[in-house]
Amino acid sequence: MTLQTCLLLAFFLFAIGIYGILTRRNAIGILISMELMLNAANINFIAFAHFRAEDATAGSVFSLFVIAATACEMAIALAIAITVYRRHGHLDVDELRELRDPDV
Amino acid sequence: MDLIPFKDLLFCATAVVMVAAALLTVLAKNILHSAVALICTFFGTAVLYFLLSAEFIAVAQVMVYIGGVVVFVVFTILLTSRLGERVQEISRSRKIVAFVFSLLVAILAFSFLRELGMVLQEQTEDFATLAAIGKRLLSPDETGFLLPFEAISLLLLISLIGAVSIARIPSDDKNEEAK
Known part of the structure; x- marks a missing residue:
């Protein structure tokens, strides 16, 4: 277990998350893939804090803030998802195009 | 060991x-x-x-x-x-594009990893203990995180209120449904 292997794992998870974001059509599926990417970023924080940092505590505190911000973001995003579902009856992002310019 | x-x-x-x-x-x-x-x-x-x-x-x-x-x-x-x-089907071309794009990101990341080069040994001291995290979170001096801590608690409160007010059915709609 070195810094490189940890970063490798995080990059793999990040790439998988990007694939998920680009292939999902359900809005909640996109949110789930986004969670994967945020998780990968957090792994980077902890890995660098463990292997390199002069101040490991600061790295841990930083990833705590990331976790809290993610919880906020998820609460808002899911509230928006519920509102969209109530208004449209589905969460298919390909069909949600009310703001699109009709001329284009 | x-x-x-x-x-x-x-x-x-x-x-x-x-x-x-x-x-x-x-x-x-x-x-x-x-x-x-x-x-x-x-x-x-x-x-x-x-x-x-x-x-x-x-x-x-x-x-x-x-x-x-x-x-x-x-x-x-x-x-x-x-x-x-x-289940909403995804077209094959879109899958291929997504795969290529994520592969590109992975390659970019791996090239960065090669730049990083040296193998680092893990530290054996200065681990983030619970006591250390607690002290750093609430200490008001330069290395502490008191201000971000308060800001993030405010953010949590705001986002909770925001989530409730976004997901709530507006009272006008409710009256119409009752009619």
Whole structure:
């Protein structure tokens, strides 16, 4: 277990998350893939804090803030998802195009 | 040290499980299955944090992500999907584009990793203990995080109020439904 292997794992998870974001059509599926990417970023924080940092505590505190911000973001995003579902009856992002310019 | 090979073995097992669960998360047809796979990924991450000697973050991960966020997600899925709903198909070209794009990102990341070069040994001291984290979070001096801590608690409060006010049915609609 070195810094490189940890970063490798995080990059793999990040790439998988990007694939998920680009292939999902359900809005909640996109949110789930986004969670994967945020998780990968957090792994980077902890890995660098463990292997390199002069101040490991600061790295841990930083990833705590990331976790809290993610919880906020998820609460808002899911509230928006519920509102969209109530208004449209589905969460298919390909069909949600009310703001699109009709001329284009 | 007898512990080091065991640690490496555990790391490899965790990494394999995490990547497999993450693949299942993005590839599962049923969105509920992918939420369950997400739990596996988060749990693997918590184990990884334990291996990286960040115990408090590991526990926070289990509590906030698995206990909070995923439960949120599962509730929303159950509220917004109908039983027996047709799965929306993705075109093959879009899958290929997504695969190429994620491959590009992975290659970019690996090239950065090669730049990084040297192999670093893990630190044996100055781990983030619970006491140290608690003191740093609330100390008002230069190295402390008192102001960000207060800001993030305010952010949590604001986002909770925001979530409730976004998801709530406006009172006009309710009156119309009653009529």
